[in-house]
Amino acid sequence: MPRRPVSSVSRRLLALLLALAGASCAAPRPPSLDHAVETSWGVVRAARRDDAVEIALVVERIAPQVAAAIDGRRESALDIRLVEALPNQRWGGATITTEEARWIELLADRRDAAARAILAHELVHFWLGPAWAELPPAIEEGLAIHLAHKAVPEAAPRERGELALVLGTLLEGGVSFEGPGVARGPAGPILTSSRVRYTMRARIDAQALPPLASILALDTNEIARLRAPGARAVLDALAYVAVGRIGVGRLRQLCEQARVLGHARIPAEWIWTSARLDPRETVSLEREVRAMLGTAEIRALLLRGDLKLGAPLDVAR
Numbered sequence: 001m002p003r004r005p006v007s008s009v010s011r012r013l014l015a016l017l018l019a020l021a022g023a024s025c026a027a028p029r030p031p032s033l034d035h036a037v038e039t040s041w042g043v044v045r046a047a048r049r050d051d052a053v054e055i056a057l058v059v060e061r062i063a064p065q066v067a068a069a070i071d072g073r074r075e076s077a078l079d080i081r082l083v084e085a086l087p088n089q090r091w092g093g094a095t096i097t098t099e100e101a102r103w104i105e106l107l108a109d110r111r112d113a114a115a116r117a118i119l120a121h122e123l124v125h126f127w128l129g130p131a132w133a134e135l136p137p138a139i140e141e142g143l144a145i146h147l148a149h150k151a152v153p154e155a156a157p158r159e160r161g162e163l164a165l166v167l168g169t170l171l172e173g174g175v176s177f178e179g180p181g182v183a184r185g186p187a188g189p190i191l192t193s194s195r196v197r198y199t200m201r202a203r204i205d206a207q208a209l210p211p212l213a214s215i216l217a218l219d220t221n222e223i224a225r226l227r228a229p230g231a232r233a234v235l236d237a238l239a240y241v242a243v244g245r246i247g248v249g250r251l252r253q254l255c256e257q258a259r260v261l262g263h264a265r266i267p268a269e270w271i272w273t274s275a276r277l278d279p280r281e282t283v284s285l286e287r288e289v290r291a292m293l294g295t296a297e298i299r300a301l302l303l304r305g306d307l308k309l310g311a312p313l314d315v316a317r
């Protein structure tokens with residue numbers, strides 16, 4: 001019996017799948033694109049040959065690091081499709097699995113560090129195979145974020161800063177820190193030499209979330225039904241912290257242990273215990289938030305284009 005649904009997508013696509021289920025029963029199909037460029041890891045397809053060539057070069061650089069980090073990865077050739085738009089404009093990428101195919105969709109025009117991190121992130125989803133079947137979906141997401149940061153460290157500060165902000169808002173209503181001043185530059189915010197005390201909060205509704213103790217073990221359908229503002233961001237942040245504290249090797253062992261004991265998924269309490277965290281006593285998590293907010297993370301948060309000076313930063317992920 002397959003433990004995962006035959007047709008599955010990474011979390012960023014769940015809303016789409018539900019919408020499709022309402023409209024028709026057809027499974028999503030890989031977009032057909034004119035140009036294909038082979039890499040050592042599989043193929044990159046795009047409407048413009050130049051896009052496929054450039055992303056193929058990025059794949060050659062990043063894929064070895066991601067592959068080396070996933071013990072027992074699925075040995076299948078990559079199928080990356082560069083598209084003009086993803087079904088939801090807030091998505092950066094998606095890994096889609098149907099009965100016939102498995103492919104990654106990425107935006108064709110993105111070349112920045114964040115886009116390379118999205119590629120690394122989707123490679124993790126693509127390559128996690130049966131050896132990792134017992135990972136709860138939220139933890140899979142945390143693992144994808146964690147490994148993407150290892151493969152593309154230049155993209156990590158901003159995302160880590162955002163995750164710290166989300167977690168700090170959940171636990172303490174916001175985060176406070178000292179950092180450089182921010183001024184409006186011609187092409188967006190610039191940092192100044194003054195020192196400023198900031199308080200920021202993310203747009204989340206902590207009251208509307210499931211209890212902390214059970215949140216990391218939610219199944220795919222339960223996650224898809226979460227409607228509280230910022231709920232996905234909270235899941236990502238908690239899972240990212242848990243994965244960092246547990247470690248990738250130990251996480252793999254927990255999958256094996258769960259399998260031996262007949263659990264479909266690693267039980268939530270194993271996650272908390274292995275991460276040396278207690279959902280009823282959040283001091284360790286609060287310390288983690290402060291540790292995540294280093295100089296680079298603070299600078300990246302302050303340089304967000306949507307930072308509103310004089311108003312709390314609203315981060316919706």
Ligand SMILES: [Zn+2]
Pocket residue numbers: 010011012121125141144
């Ligand atoms: Zn993901």
